[in-house]
Amino acid sequence: MDEKTPLPRGQREIDVMPRFGLNKFAHRFPSETEKVAIDIGGDVQQTLRLSAELAKLERLDQNSDFHCVTTWSKRDVSWSGFRFADLYEDLVLQRARPEADANFVVFTGQDGYRVGMRLEDLLAADVILADTLEGQPLPIAHGAPLRLVAPAHYGYKNAKHICRIDFWRDEREYRPAAFRFMDHPRARVEHEERGRYFPGWLLRRLYRHLVRPTIVKFRDALSDHSVAANAVVPPGRAADEE
Numbered sequence: 001m002d003e004k005t006p007l008p009r010g011q012r013e014i015d016v017m018p019r020f021g022l023n024k025f026a027h028r029f030p031s032e033t034e035k036v037a038i039d040i041g042g043d044v045q046q047t048l049r050l051s052a053e054l055a056k057l058e059r060l061d062q063n064s065d066f067h068c069v070t071t072w073s074k075r076d077v078s079w080s081g082f083r084f085a086d087l088y089e090d091l092v093l094q095r096a097r098p099e100a101d102a103n104f105v106v107f108t109g110q111d112g113y114r115v116g117m118r119l120e121d122l123l124a125a126d127v128i129l130a131d132t133l134e135g136q137p138l139p140i141a142h143g144a145p146l147r148l149v150a151p152a153h154y155g156y157k158n159a160k161h162i163c164r165i166d167f168w169r170d171e172r173e174y175r176p177a178a179f180r181f182m183d184h185p186r187a188r189v190e191h192e193e194r195g196r197y198f199p200g201w202l203l204r205r206l207y208r209h210l211v212r213p214t215i216v217k218f219r220d221a222l223s224d225h226s227v228a229a230n231a232v233v234p235p236g237r238a239a240d241e242e
């Protein structure tokens with residue numbers, strides 16, 4: 001009864017959610033971590049900046065398993081936010097008015113991360129834009145102020161620090177943050193779509209070795225960042241507080 005459902009093929013459970021990503025993003029951080037502002041663009045009739053109106057979208061809680069393509073999985077992560085489908089239907093369709101076939105969606109993060117997904121995958125009911133994690137405001141480590149959570153897709157599709165969403169008719173304008181072979185157009189965990197050109201089982205074996213060093217690199221970079229952020233306090237004030 002208490003037995004856990006098996007993890008998807010090639011995945012291994014870890015017990016804490018690490019800060020993770022492509023190496024080149026370890027030392028890049030968002031400049032705005034509290035206020036959400038998303039520029040909407042691409043093949044749309046009206047570009048927009050969404051901010052206050054996002055607070056009117058229906059909120060929901062979600063617990064889901066998170067699967068990184070490098071093979072680590074964290075079970076039962078608790079997020080809250082609003083559905084991507086609601087953002088699309090209530091705000092993007094009505095106000096930005098994308099071209100009818102603008103079905104390729106590119107997310108950009110404040111750290112320069114870019115990743116593309118199919119609109120049809122994003123309209124699934126479990127795809128949310130999250131602003132809390134485990135009941136707390138989303139920390140910098142996990143994508144403040146807003147990130148995508150698409151549980152059926154590998155972690156790399158779950159863009160953090162989102163500041164821009166473009167709706168394109170094709171992939172011409174798209175340059176993924178990762179090497180192209182690492183970016184599967186759908187990246188569904190269930191089908192082990194880890195990357196293009198190479199099969200999932202092969203990438204799984206190669207990627208596995210990256211888990212530990214990447215966690216360490218991202219953890220150290222975050223602690224350097226926090227030290228630097230604290231150092232911005234004028235010396236006089238820091239001394240007063242002691």
Ligand SMILES: Nc1nc2c(c(=O)[nH]1)N[C@H]1C(S)=C(S)[C@@H](COP(=O)(O)O)O[C@H]1N2
Pocket residue numbers: 017018019020021022025026067068069109110111112113141142143155156157158159160161
């Ligand atoms: N902006 C941004 N989003 C990103 C990344 C990144 O480096 N920058 N890394 C991706 C990868 S590879 C993974 S596995 C998840 C990790 O999410 P976490 O740091 O909350 O564990 O974020 C994804 N989204």
Ligand SMILES: [Mo]
Pocket residue numbers: 020021068069070155156
């Ligand atoms: Mo990942």
